[in-house]
Amino acid sequence: MLDAHKAKDDLQQILSEEEYRVYYNQTKGFIETWWEKAKDWIAKQLEKILPSIDSANGAAGPVLIGVIVVTIILLVIIALFLVRNVKRNRILKGQKPLQSMKEINWSYSMHLQEAGTLEAQGRYEQATRHLFLALLLYFHEKEWLEARIWKTNWDYYEELRKINKHCADQFYDLAAFFDEVTYGERTITKEEFDQFRTRTFEWLEQGPTHQEGRLENRS
Secondary structure, three states, X not given: OHHHHHHHHHHHHHHHOHHHHHHHHHHHHHHHHHHHHHHHHHHHHHHHHOXXXXXXXXXXXXXXXXXXXXXXXHHHXXXXXXXXXXXXXXXXXXXXXXXXXHHHHOOHHHHHXXXXXXXXXOOHHHHHHHHHHHHHHHHHHOOOOOOOOOOOHHHHHHHHHHHOHHHHHHHHHHHXXXXXXXXXOXXXXXXXXXXXHHHHHHHHHHHHHHHHOOOOXXX
């Protein structure tokens, strides 16, 4: 009990010491100073954009707070977007879509047939895999890329990018969704699968004549 009282007395002594109070005040002062400077800067920018707003009157306060809140929300959204892209790129660079010789030896029409069977069973994640492999082998057949077991989707993206950047970006979106479902173990709804299937069939159903107008011949 004596030790507890002594510890309490020692703590009170530390808190009452000038050095601690100076440090606390300096820290508090720095935060307050930074906050005031930030508000002043935002207020000046508002005055430039909206000259009718006087930062000195009461109406400017709510507007200023609103701008700060919106700015914070935008920064959070941008941060989440960047994190998501980094995660996607990491998956694209690390995983290989073709896992066996059987998968690469199937024609793209065989993968489409298997995707349809799995879709009818409600197995949308597995159906997504075969739809994407069908697209990949379709590209291989048209010589837009070279399908190999050791290649990642990032490798395929880079191959397409050398031919046509717009089409490569479209492939990137499909590959990112495929990787999230296949390797991220993401469960998808029928609506999400239908959207993926629609985008995939835009490539497969339009045929080589339409697509070759967008993709330059390798030769």
